[in-house]
Amino acid sequence: MNRPTPLPTEAVPAALRDLLERELTPGARWAHVALLLLGAGASVALAALWLTEPALPARTQAAFAVLLAINLGWCGYAQWALRHRRVLYARHRLLAARLALAFCAVYSLGAFALAAFAGVAAGWPAGALGLVMGAAAMAMHVRADRYYAGLQRRREELERGLG
Numbered sequence: 001m002n003r004p005t006p007l008p009t010e011a012v013p014a015a016l017r018d019l020l021e022r023e024l025t026p027g028a029r030w031a032h033v034a035l036l037l038l039g040a041g042a043s044v045a046l047a048a049l050w051l052t053e054p055a056l057p058a059r060t061q062a063a064f065a066v067l068l069a070i071n072l073g074w075c076g077y078a079q080w081a082l083r084h085r086r087v088l089y090a091r092h093r094l095l096a097a098r099l100a101l102a103f104c105a106v107y108s109l110g111a112f113a114l115a116a117f118a119g120v121a122a123g124w125p126a127g128a129l130g131l132v133m134g135a136a137a138m139a140m141h142v143r144a145d146r147y148y149a150g151l152q153r154r155r156e157e158l159e160r161g162l163g
Contacts, residue, residue, distance in 0.1 A: 077095075
């Protein structure tokens with residue numbers, strides 16, 4: 001990734017510097033702490049179940065592995081956001097929405113595959129729930145994408161105005 005050269009501190013107006021250095025709000029920080037704790041708790045529970053039941057069928061082990069990967073993915077995202085402690089910019093919202101969309105798609109496809117190919121009746125309602133979560137994730141993605149596109153348009157306008 002090609003990063004722009006940072007401007008000297010004196011070249012950046014104080015208001016802009018304050019905006020760039022602003023930390024996460026307490027509400028956002030607590031939400032990410034909750035996400036981290038929920039993801040870690042679910043990861044520990046899944047790993048414990050998976051490790052203590054060595055005779056599980058292969059499809060159950062695969063499901064545990066996928067769910068564990070999803071939970072660890074959310075843990076990584078929350079840890080990253082908390083470590084940087086900066087305001088979540090539009091690209092970060094877009095990343096979170098894409099993660100949610102991808103994880104919902106994996107969950108739904110897995111549930112429907114279980115229902116269709118393994119004859120597990122509970123897979124149909126689980127897949128439907130995944131579709132509902134996926135619709136919410138898609139709405140988040142569309143909102144984040146529009147916000148990002150609006151910021152990009154505004155940036156272009158400002159650049160045209162400067163030069």
